Amino acid sequence: MKYDRILIRYGELSTKGKNRNHFITHLKRNIRGVLKEFKNITIQGGHDRMFILLNGEDSEPIMEELSKVFGIQSFSLAVKAEKQINEMKEVGLTLVKQLYQEGATFKVSTRRGDKSFELDTNDINHAIGSYILTNLEGIKVNVKNPDINLIVDVRRDGVYMSSEIIRGAGGLPVGSSGKAMLMLSGGIDSPVAGYLTMKRGVKVEAVHFHSPPFTSERAKQKAIDLAQKMAAYNGFVKMHIVPFTKIQEIIHKQIPEGYSMTATRRMMLRITDEIRRMNSGLAIVTGESLGQVASQTLESMIAINDVTATPILRPLISMDKLEIIDIAKQIDTFEISNLPYEDCCTIFTPPAPKTRPKLDKMQYFETKVDFESLIQEAVQNVETIIVSTESKSREETFSDLL
Numbered sequence: 224m225k226y227d228r229i230l231i232r233y234g235e236l237s238t239k240g241k242n243r244n245h246f247i248t249h250l251k252r253n254i255r256g257v258l259k260e261f262k263n264i265t266i267q268g269g270h271d272r273m274f275i276l277l278n279g280e281d282s283e284p285i286m287e288e289l290s291k292v293f294g295i296q297s298f299s300l301a302v303k304a305e306k307q308i309n310e311m312k313e314v315g316l317t318l319v320k321q322l323y324q325e326g327a328t329f330k331v332s333t334r335r336g337d338k339s340f341e342l343d344t345n346d347i348n349h350a351i352g353s354y355i356l357t358n359l360e361g362i363k364v365n366v367k368n369p370d371i372n373l374i375v376d377v378r379r380d381g382v383y384m385s386s387e388i389i390r391g392a393g394g395l396p397v398g399s400s401g402k403a404m405l406m407l408s409g410g411i412d413s414p415v416a417g418y419l420t421m422k423r424g425v426k427v428e429a430v431h432f433h434s435p436p437f438t439s440e441r442a443k444q445k446a447i448d449l450a451q452k453m454a455a456y457n458g459f460v461k462m463h464i465v466p467f468t469k470i471q472e473i474i475h476k477q478i479p480e481g482y483s484m485t486a487t488r489r490m491m492l493r494i495t496d497e498i499r500r501m502n503s504g505l506a507i508v509t510g511e512s513l514g515q516v517a518s519q520t521l522e523s524m525i526a527i528n529d530v531t532a533t534p535i536l537r538p539l540i541s542m543d544k545l546e547i548i549d550i551a552k553q554i555d556t557f558e559i560s561n562l563p564y565e566d567c568c569t570i571f572t573p574p575a576p577k578t579r580p581k582l583d584k585m586q587y588f589e590t591k592v593d594f595e596s597l598i599q600e601a602v603q604n605v606e607t608i609i610v611s612t613e614s615k616s617r618e619e620t621f622s623d624l625l
């Protein structure tokens with residue numbers, strides 16, 4: 224007997240009351256997106272569970288993709304049986320036989336979602352368990368720590384039988400909480416911030432600043448490679464690459480050295496906010512963590528944040544570097560982030576940036592330069608690309624996809 228479907232459990236979604244349909248619709252769409260290569264599958268979305276009918280497709284690569292989809296609490300390979308105890312016994316025996324090795328122990332764990340079924344949980348455990356004991360020589364029961372756990376899920380439309388519960392990525396379906404702009408550098412932190420934001424159901428678009436010729440093509444490619452890793456959770460990533468050289472050169476020449484970094488951050492935030500507005504985003508995400516570097520003190524945040532009232536999400540704010548690195552390794556961005564290409568923020572960093580910049584001084588220095596027109600020029604020259612999970616050659620300019 225072959226497993227014919229994957230049963231998906233929603234977890235946190237089930238607590239979301241009226242919004243449930245909204246979440247399920249997003250989840251279904253996201254699952255369809257990551258599984259588009261598997262032409263034969265059918266996805267059935269239900270109120271409590273979702274099923275992927277395999278229709279002959281190999282389950283391994285499908286489960287690999289599913290493990291990255293937010294909004295899934297767990298999933299199992301399953302077989303559907305009729306709601307008829309004799310058939311349930313037969314199917315249970317066949318599944319356990321397939322997994323049995325000499326000396327193995329088992330137990331039956333029943334969940335009875337459909338309370339109208341004629342047998343209760345204990346009766347079902349007992350009926351299937353004794354049938355297996357009678358018909359499979361050598362097998363023993365171990366309730367506490369069995370080698371094989373036969374899971375029997377009795378639902379209104381049938382009985383789903385499986386033997387392993389695989390933990391899903393958790394969180395909420397990407398897109399169900401809206402969209403935000405992720406300020407993506409080539410560093411370790413911002414991809415992790417993007418991942419954690421997507422986990423709470425927010426779709427992200429990436430904004431990357433580069434300053435050629437001070438930053439190289441390889442530095443830009445590094446950020447694109449990171450966006451590609453993010454795409455595994457987001458379906459694809461729309462990425463806005465901002466030419467930032469002119470603004471950085473002017474800041475370098477015209478703003479007092481101690482304030483140049485604060486001014487740079489303010490300009491990045493203003494440009495990101497403009498791109499957010501044009502793309503109907505609701506928030507901005509950064510990889511800042513309190514106290515990590517000069518621009519990440521509370522005083523710096525006051526001076527930088529002053530340019531916008533848009534919510535700035537900082538999922539890493541209270542995390543230590545080692546905790547951030549652990550997640551970066553888990554999501555496979557750490558090695559790319561560690562490549563030694565320069566970031567536009569570091570090339571003009573003054574030897575002693577102010578760690579406690581004064582907002583009024585910053586505002587005064589900025590009045591000496593017409594930054595508004597420089598910002599508009601940078602926004603007009605943004606290069607927008609779509610980065611998908613597949614090979615890099617699949618990057619296309621956004622207009623190609625319209």
Ligand SMILES: Nc1ncnc2c1ncn2[C@@H]1O[C@H](COP(=O)(O)OP(=O)(O)OP(=O)(O)O)[C@@H](O)[C@H]1O
Nearest residue numbers: 406407408410411412413430431432509510511568
């Ligand atoms: N070139 C860039 N393009 C887009 N966003 C950037 C860029 N450089 C920095 N940022 C944003 O500003 C945040 C703080 O950057 P900074 O270089 O001070 O700190 P960091 O801790 O090294 O962050 P990261 O590891 O993400 O580079 C980054 O997490 C990112 O969100």
